[in-house]
Each structure stands twice: as C-alpha cells, then as structure tokens.
Amino acid sequence: MKQVDSLLQAWLRHRDALVALVDVTPEGNQNFTPWEGAWTYALLTLHIVGMGEWFMQAVASGEMANPEPPVQVTSMQQLKEIVHEVTKRTTDTFKALPDEQLSAEINSSKIFGANLTGAQIIEAMFEHEIHHKGQLFVYARMCGVENPPFFFNRG
Numbered sequence: 500m501k502q503v504d505s506l507l508q509a510w511l512r513h514r515d516a517l518v519a520l521v522d523v524t525p526e527g528n529q530n531f532t533p534w535e536g537a538w539t540y541a542l543l544t545l546h547i548v549g550m551g552e553w554f555m556q557a558v559a560s561g562e563m564a565n566p567e568p569p570v571q572v573t574s575m576q577q578l579k580e581i582v583h584e585v586t587k588r589t590t591d592t593f594k595a596l597p598d599e600q601l602s603a604e605i606n607s608s609k610i611f612g613a614n615l616t617g618a619q620i621i622e623a624m625f626e627h628e629i630h631h632k633g634q635l636f637v638y639a640r641m642c643g644v645e646n647p648p649f650f651f652n653r654g
C-alpha cells in the first residue's frame with residue numbers, strides 16, 4: 500500500500516464526517532452564526548474545504564498559491580453541492596500523489612516561514628481541518644442537528 504493511500508484514508512475519515520454533518524444540517528442555516536460577527540456556517544464550511552484543497556494542491560505542485568476568496572452561497576443545498584464537488588477534486592488530487600511528494604520540499608516559506616515537506620503540509624492540512632471541524636460540530640448542533648456524525652467509523 501502506498502504511504503499516500505493510508506494518509507488519504509486517515510483524511511477521509513475526517514472529511515466524510517464533515518460532509519455527513521453538512522448534509523444533515525437543515526436548509527436555511529447557511530447564514531447561521533453563534534455570535535454576532537462570527538463566520539457564518541457557510542463561510543466556515545467553505546474555509547475548511549477550500550483550504551483543504553489549497554493544501555493538497557500545494558503538495559501536488561510544490562508551490563503554495565494564494566488562497567482564493569470563498570464564493571457566495573444562498574442556500575444549504577448550494578453549500579452541500581460545493582462541499583461534495585471540492586471533496587471529490589481534493590480526493591482525486593490526493594489519490595494521484597506519488598509517495599515521493601511526501602518528502603519533496605514545498606515552496607512554502609512565505610506562508611510558514613520555512614519550506615516544509617509534502618508530509619508536513621499534509622499534517623498542517625489535517626490539523627487545520629480537525630480544528631475547524633470541531634467548531635462546525637457546535638454550529639450544527641446549534642442548528643438543530645441532534646446526532647452529529649463522528650469520525651471514527653472504520654466499517
């Protein structure tokens with residue numbers, strides 16, 4: 500098994516839980532915020548999936564692009580579709596990574612102050628996603644989701 504494949508499986512356990520969480524969040528909650536001035540449900544979700552793809556593209560290309568601003572969404576349905584699309588693209592890029600990219604140096608000094616290896620960028624990607632996913636669980640619970648899906652299902 501490629502090293503990349505086991506990392507992909509580890510990431511997908513988290514991402515699948517995120518997708519499931521967004522899928523069960525009722526329509527109309529795209530602009531929900533837990534306090535005034537906080538990111539909306541949609542912005543937080545777009546940030547997680549957008550940055551995930553951004554990290555993965557950096558590992559694949561060796562270069563860190565400037566992150567793109569999130570698109571405007573007007574419904575949970577639209578948000579769900581974007582989450583599925585971006586997850587599919589990120590998964591495809593991840594799957595296609597050769598193991599050599601894990602030890603390759605990524606041109607990341609302007610973001611991280613040092614050039615990290617592909618494996619280190621993937622670690623940052625995981626930490627970023629897990630951190631914000633925890634926040635989104637609270638958002639979803641406040642939007643009435645009673646049994647949020649967790650990440651430990653390995654069946």
Ligand code: NI
Nearest residue numbers: 546550627631
């Ligand atoms: Ni963040």
